[in-house]
Amino acid sequence: MQRLIEKGLMFGNLFHVGSPALVDRYNRALEHLTGRTTDLDDFHIDISGYSPEIGDELEDHDYLNHGGVNRQFILLATDQKRCPLLNASFSTSRHILRRFIDANERQLFALTATDAIAGELENSVFSIDTIEQLFDIRRVVVEADTTSGTIAHADHLARLVERFHAEKDAWFDNDLIEEMVDTARQTGDVTRNPVHLEHEVFEQRSCWTSLFGGLYLFQDVESSGLIACGDSPKQSLPVARVMEVANRRAVAEFLRDNDLAEPIVKVRGAEEVAILRQKQDFILASVLAEQAIDITGRSRAELRRLATRHGITLPAEYEGLAAVLRWAESGAARPKIRLDHPAYFYTLRATDTPSKDLVNMLLAELTPMDILQLYICHKDEFYRRYRSWPQAARNYAADFLEREYVMNKAASRTALFGGGEGR
Template sequence: MKRLIERGLMFGNLIPVTSPALVERYNRALRHLTGKSTTLTDFHLDISGYSPEIGAELDDPLYLNHAGVNRQFILLTTEQKTAPLLDARFSTNRSILRQFIDRNEPQLFALTARDAVAGELVNSVFNVSTPAQLFNIRRITVEADTTAGTVATADKLGRLVDRFKTEEGAWYDDVLIAEMIGLAKQTGDVMRNPVKLDHMSFDQSNFWTAHHGGLYIFRNVAEPAAIASGDKAQLGPLPIESTFDMKDRTEIAIFLEVNNLAEPIIKARGIDGAAILHQKMDFVVAELAASMGEDLTGATRRDLRNLGRRYADRLPPEYQGLAALARWAEEGGPWPRITSDHPAYFYTLRAADVPDADLVNMLLAELSPLDIRQLFICHKAAFYAAYATWPDEKRAYVVDFLDREYQVDKAGTREALFGHEPPMEEPQNEPKPDLVDLVGPWGAVRRGR
């Protein structure tokens, strides 16, 4: 993993903590949440305040995420909102933390100027030792305050101020006035500078979890399903309509189709679908070339085309399917029949313009693991696990490609691959849709094997 770390592709964009004052605040929050503390004088934080250095020191990578369920967090600065979430056990956690910081940024900025803010993503489930217990997670609520309880104190002071304004004789209540003065010394003027964090809760209908080998749960769709990365037989009975695993390719394809969750890349509005297909073909060639011991250091697209010619008789069906689709799109080649059983099928899809597009792209990345760029962008856990198994030749190529092609413009790359243009105004006399619009370039998904 050294190459990844050196290029900022792993543990990248973490927030450094080097000030003694900030270290002391972090320790105060850490003791407040966990009863533990660190002896380190400098370390780095992710968006939740987790530090990989402290995790190693404590020999506990879950010191802020007990049992991997109710994630706690420590905010020393609002700049943490740009950091990644390391070792995420739920796909929604980073988004929740980011939204919480964005919504309360002015208040959090003021609070973290004097103290750390500590909190928790709370749900009613504390143990997910069985897969079925994951379905009890329905709602996540963010609870947060400074270690000194400034927000709670300010709330109490606000209620006392309301009493002072409304109760008859409050001007003569020395006890009430003394209590207000005492609390005001801790919070400042809450009337001019309110110290309040918005109460935020998030429904958890559709999400991915790392628990039990990896599981995608889609409940808020027309035909709900759970999709396991491992063997679905090991999950036991689940309280959901359908359960699949990665071997159930046709069933997953039908699930995506009936719920309108995915679309063909080649028909997506506003992107160069053929160029994306060619890039995916390059990744397949790189996989083959690396397995043949080829040196891929600094390999360009031209180099990969040459390698593709050299090993043309060994290219896998993923390449053949993508190439056929690219020929159809660019040259009017024969109509490709790429069914859900074909190894290239999921490489030809991306998430439709739906609220859970990130989750769908995550699933598609796991179903098309040779597309190293999508795997890295959409499913970091699967990417790092796969990286550990690759030959050194492929590791070198992948790190160089991501550093050269992705790091320089992350937002632009994501938009080019997964962005959706707003729909065009419908013409008054709309022509009938052609066959491709109705069923995609490979025909309708077959419902039987």
């Protein structure tokens, strides 16, 4: 994994905490949330304030995410909104944190100038011990305050001011006036400089979760479904379909029936044929790497020559994409890539629906030889698979992603998915 870290493909774009002031603020927030502190004086954090270095130090990489629900967070600067979310339990968590920061950026910028923000993504359950409890999570509310309680004090002062104006004899209530003055010493003049955060309520009905071995939950579609990355749950669940990701035909039917995916290449001569060619390259590279053949930095033509030289048998995924390309480029008959064909999911991308990112994440898991989509849409799965790849495959993936993706992320995402942040 060190190769990925060095190339900025793992733990990249994190916020650096290196000054004594920032470390002190982080420790105050960490102690406020968890009762623990760090002895490190230099570390990096993601959008939620989680630090891999502190996770190592505490021997607890879930120190802000115990149980995988009600994730806690620490904000030291609004620049964290550009950071990834590591060790995510729910695919929606980063989006929620990003929207919260965007909605309150001016206030957060002022508050984090002198203090840290400590908060939590609160939902309606405190722990999830059964799959059924996932369906109890209907909304997530972001609750946050500074470690000194600036927001709470400001809200209290606002209520006192409202009471002062409403009560007839408030001018003669010395206790009320004294409490207002004492509270104002902590908050400043909230009438001129309001201190308030918009705690937006976020619906979380469709999402991926790492819990229970990995689950994709689709509730905001015509025919709801749950797709399990492991064995299919045996209990009755409040969705129309329950299936395993290994049951590719059932998953394909689910995506088709809900209009969640569409062919990448719809008509002859489309520019999108370049995407299929790239997927072919990845499949070929994967097969060659399994034979311990050095493919680092190889071009498309070189990969094909290596396959011919070594007598490599091309897999059905490659042949299926080749048939689609012959139709799209040379006028051959349109192939029938059936739902259970190994190449089927390689020919698809998500349609433009609210579940677009979730569908592309699922497609990435179903097409693991497509290293680019896997890395963009499902980094946890990419890292898990990367650890078991042969050295030749790891070298190829790291070099390709550094050369072709890191240098122009936005263009790569737009070409593949029509835009969006990816994960």
